[in-house]
Amino acid sequence: MEKTRSEKLKELLLAGFVTICVALIFAVWFDALSNKGVESPYFYRGEPTTSGSFYLTRTAIAEDTLLGTGTPTPKEKQHKKETPTPMPTPTLLITPEADT
Amino acid sequence: MQLTSVLSSKKPINIQRQILLISVVLALIAWFIGYFSNSSDVIPMIAEIIPNASRVEVRGNIYVALDPTGVVAGYAALGSAQGYAGPIEMLVGIDLQGNITGVKIVKQRETPGFFKLILGEGFPEQFIDHSFKDPLRLNTDIDAVSGATISAEGIAASTRQAVRLIAQQGLGSPLPPESQKIKFGYPELTLIGLYAAGYFGHKLRSSAWKKRIRWGTMLTGMIVLGFIYTAPFTIAQVISLLSGYWPDWHNNLYWYILIGGIIFVTTVDAKNPYCNWFCPFGAFQECLAQVTNAKLYRPRKWSAFFKWLQRGLAFTAVLLGLALRRPGVAGYEPFATLFDFRGNSIEVVFLVIIVLASLLMYRPFCNYLCPLDPVYDFIAESRRWVREGWMAWKKRAPRN
Incomplete structure (x- = not known):
């Protein structure tokens, strides 16, 4: 009687182990299959152009540099003239056409 | 029963x-x-890896990206190499100076854990701005990813393959054949x-x-x-x-x-x-x-x-x-x-x-x-x- 009871308990434990594991295996598959976000990423030199038009905000200081050669020369020290607070320029709307 | x-x-x-x-x-x-459900159109993806690309022409095995005025903006090509669980296909964009402008993982079959590790370590970004003449090899000019070396090697090899195609058919400067060391x-x-x-x-x-x-x-x-x-x-x-x-x-x-x-x-x-x-x-x-x-x-x-x-x-x-x-x-x-x-x-x-x-x-x-x-x-x-x-x-x- 005692033996039968312990045997039943063992069987129950085994069935529980297998059931939980099978559920976890299905969860592993579901998780792997629903992982679509990382399937086809891309990497681009600059900011990716994902839509037809997007906004680019430039600060006044950065604007000076960008409009020049792109590389500040020693003479063009960025903090030469200390301004109390850098004034942001208006937001520029850049479209692929405008960029060219 | x-x-x-x-x-x-x-x-x-x-x-x-x-x-x-x-x-x-x-x-x-x-x-x-x-077999029959695994094709993907790469042409729309070219705009993601070449700046200013608005039109694409297919020339041999490569794609020529043209800007809105019709001037060549760069070249793109597909490369494929074996990763851990299957081939990894990379779309690579190169500008007219021969530098890599962008890369895109078009297809991969890796175990999600390995792949996340590769992306988390910023592995694909390493190729950007490299010249087409660079070796593009792990532990040479590209850092490997510990724990996902085979996937990383797959990405590097497929990138090299795409770069070789562009060098030969786009830039007109073919690279010497790769040495096949066992x-x-x-x-x-x-x-x-x-x-x-x-x-x-x-x-x-x-x-x-x-x-x-x-x-x-x-x-x-x-x-x-x-x-x-x-x-x-x-x-x-x-x-x-x-x-x-x-x-x-x-x-x-x-x-x-x-x-x-x-x-x-x-x-x-x-x-x-x-x-x-x-x-x-x-x-x-x-x-x-x-x-x-x-x-x-x-x-x-x-x-x-x-x-x-x-x-x-x-x-x-x-x-x-x-x-x-x-x-x-x-x-x-x-x-x-x-x-x-x-x-x-x-x-x-x-x-x-x-x-x-x-x-x-x-x-x-x-x-x-x-x-x-x-x-x-x-x-x-x-x-x-x-x-x-x-x-x-x-x-x-x-x-x-």
């Missing part, structure tokens, strides 16, 4: 063979589904040594020596193939093999020795050279069983049911992998979670349960869940069938 008797593994041989045939047919259907080192040597030890150990008459050699190969398998190289045999490799994703042998001799050795010994010698001799995960479970002196537990009346459940899991993995052509997604073994300490919360819970169960019974994963045991059963049954057919044919054939 009881479920257990329906699923009995000792059912008449012809029923088992009918199931075998049906599973082959289903696997073939999955293979064709995967990669043969400690992992391959260890594997050959383990096969040899298993083969001769199997034939030993002295059970004491057999046991000693077996423990030697098991511990070597667990430490070297498991914890050091993280290169155990997986169902993803079987699916890659069936999908035709065979890696370049120069760089992947290990893959061929591992899979080829198992298929060869199982087919010719009708013995499983791997599971009981040097499976790293099996050895790990066996070490745990030694701690508590855990014994094999397999109640007879449920034995057949569990056997067919295990086969069903393995078969579902194969069908998923073939139909989606993503072997890495189909695998569910917790090998990387243990040996590489990497996995999501579900995989960690799965491993913890198996570890706890291993303290109570002998090799619970191998006996109830591992998808590789059914693969051996399949090979063994096919072998028996062919052998019987051959013998019957020999009997019928007239002798000269």
Whole structure:
């Protein structure tokens, strides 16, 4: 009687182990299959152009540099003239056409 | 009729063979589904990797990106090379100065964990701004990713292939052919040594020596193939093999020795050279069983049911992998979670349960869940069938 009871308990434990594991295996598959976000990423030199038009905000200081050669020369020290607070320029709307 | 008797593994041989045939047919259907549903249009992707590309022209094997005024803005090409679980396809964009402007992973079949690691380490970004003349090789000008070297090498090799196409057909400056060095080192040597030890150990008459050699190969398998190289045999490799994703042998001799050795010994010698001799995960479970002196537990009346459940899991993995052509997604073994300490919360819970169960019974994963045991059963049954057919044919054939 005692033996039968312990045997039943063992069987129950085994069935529980297998059931939980099978559920976890299905969860592993579901998780792997629903992982679509990382399937086809891309990497681009600059900011990716994902839509037809997007906004680019430039600060006044950065604007000076960008409009020049792109590389500040020693003479063009960025903090030469200390301004109390850098004034942001208006937001520029850049479209692929405008960029060219 | 009881479920257990329906699923009995000792059912008449012809029923088992009918199931075998049906599973082959289903696997073939999955293979064709995967084959015909895996095309993707790369042209819309070119704008993502070449700045100012508004129009694309196909020239030979490359894509010429034109800006809105019709001037060439850059070139793009597709490269493909074998990763861990299948080919990785990379779309590479290069500007007119010959520098890489962007890369896109068009297709990959890697295990999500490996792939996330690659992306998390910022591996693909490393190629950007490199010149087409650069080597683009791991540990030369590109940093490898520890724990995902094979996937990283796949990305690097497919990028190099695309760059070579652009150099030749776009920039008009062909690169010299790549040297094909055969990669043969400690992992391959260890594997050959383990096969040899298993083969001769199997034939030993002295059970004491057999046991000693077996423990030697098991511990070597667990430490070297498991914890050091993280290169155990997986169902993803079987699916890659069936999908035709065979890696370049120069760089992947290990893959061929591992899979080829198992298929060869199982087919010719009708013995499983791997599971009981040097499976790293099996050895790990066996070490745990030694701690508590855990014994094999397999109640007879449920034995057949569990056997067919295990086969069903393995078969579902194969069908998923073939139909989606993503072997890495189909695998569910917790090998990387243990040996590489990497996995999501579900995989960690799965491993913890198996570890706890291993303290109570002998090799619970191998006996109830591992998808590789059914693969051996399949090979063994096919072998028996062919052998019987051959013998019957020999009997019928007239002798000269």
